[in-house]
Amino acid sequence: MTGDASGTCLAAGVDQRPAPACRRPAPAHRAWQTPPVDPSAPSPPDLAVWAEGLGRRFGDRWAVRDLSLELRRGEVFGLLGPNGAGKTTTIRLLAALIAPSAGRARVDGLDLVREADRVRSRVGVLTEAPGLYEKLSAARNLDFFGKLQGLPAAVRAERIERLLRLFDLWDRRLEPTGTFSKGMKQKLAIARALLHDPPVLFLDEPTAALDPEAAAVVRDAIATLRGQGRTIVLCTHVLPEAERLCDRIGFLRTTLLRVDTPARLRTATAGGRVHVRLAAPAGPDLLAAVGADAGVIEARATADGLVAELRDPEADTPALVRAIVAADAAVLEVRREAATLEEVYFEVMGARADTDAAA
């Protein structure tokens, strides 16, 4: 639902509404980034996060640079990248924990710099480590953070009970968190991030160092949050997790290299190959008829049909099917080839590495 690297704004796979980041970029911007927006104007109300040219420098080194992004309310956005790519810095920037060295951003309509205190009350942050007071009980931990969020005692009590029950920790609420398993600590940290009912959540590697069972519990919790309509920015190294949970994924290495839906990233990486399963094997006449179409680069027969390499699969697939039908072949299935997200990751990061090396 956003522009691909070539600047083409592709149609959404399931959700056909035009996504905010799908606007055609201005020439001065990279294709995957959004066009400039008047900084004095408030961000559109359907945007939970808006950032333009955001960057943070430590000494001479840019940890994050020229990051432009628009996230809809209720969207789950995955941030992928190697260690040191700037994911945690991006979260710290967008959660108003550190100030940007360049650019500007709004979170839930609030200016990141001028209204930093208010931003912090509108976002929930799950830090890379759970960061719990291990000598204190689960309830006491949440109560403390509820006070720091300025919640009245009655509200704190109600939300603490609701969240501890939601994450199945109520029965152990009075035990020191130092006795908890990693999964329980992570769930409690997520509960802490939700205590003030924030519309925007930043989750930094929520399943890192968890065993598969605990990771599944945390993923289910994130899926639940997604169902509640919160905007979530999820940093993770676990690619299947990102694919399962995220509406869009951004590949980050200092700057955003590519942003799109998981499905479109996979198909874009695989190229324009389309598999067509036929009732009968494809003969030379059929291949010749298909090959005559301008959109087809190459077509070859397979055991159960044919594979066609198309210039633009989105635009050329209907013509391909029409050509096959016109040649009196019976089409059973049309399937576009897709890469795995891991292949996409290495393609994006590898391309960047080549660029770096060339530079």
Add this chain to the structure above:
Amino acid sequence: MRIAWVVAVLEREAAELLRNRLLLLSILGPPIVIVIGPVVLGKLVAGRPLPAGLAGTLVAGRPEWASLNPGDLAAAYSFQQFLLFFLMLPAFIPLSIATFSIIGEKQSRTLEAVLATPIRTAELLAGKAIAAAVPGIAGGLIAYLGFAGLVRVLYGPALFAIVSAPDWLAATFLLGPAIALLSVMLGVLVSSRANDPRTAQQIGAVIVVPLVAVVIAQAAGRFLVDATGYGLAAVGVLVLAAVGLRAGSWLFAREAILTRWR
């Protein structure tokens, strides 16, 4: 500064302190030793008069001691050495609490979660400083009051008058709290760089070097610090604490904690 946020930090610090047995022991142990030590030592030395030269020096410096009999003079001399030990309580207790608190948060990585809330760093620093300073100040005062009470009961009014003289009161009620504040700031400064509470305390222990120097000088009969001296020392220490507060505030900025603390 919003009081509710400071109180929240203070309550949490207190709750953690009460659950940290090692730290509690290191806070409660020294005051007991410092209260009982001089009382026992006073009894031991009371039967042994001071050398004539030392006694003469003491009486020359403190004419009010001239009325004491030789045994009480020896006891008063030994008590005087312990006055500075009472000042070490407000030096060490806040240092221990502050370093355990801040380095403990660094180790458990809780500070980022705290800083992700709308709390202001001044409120966080204030909560931590009060949580560390109050036990130190209270420890010093309670230990002194306990000691003075025991002296009154076990040694009588003449020696009680010595340990409740203006120099003792100035040291305990003025210099002690000032040292506690300086100690907290030193704890914050050292903890921002150190990653182990013990190391931080060893570095922070430089705060007692001037006190030890005074103890040695007094024990040698070189001089005795009077109330004015303790009052001036309190002012000087408060100035240093103010400088430390400024440096601590700079180090305790959100950005600094998240990006520079290691």
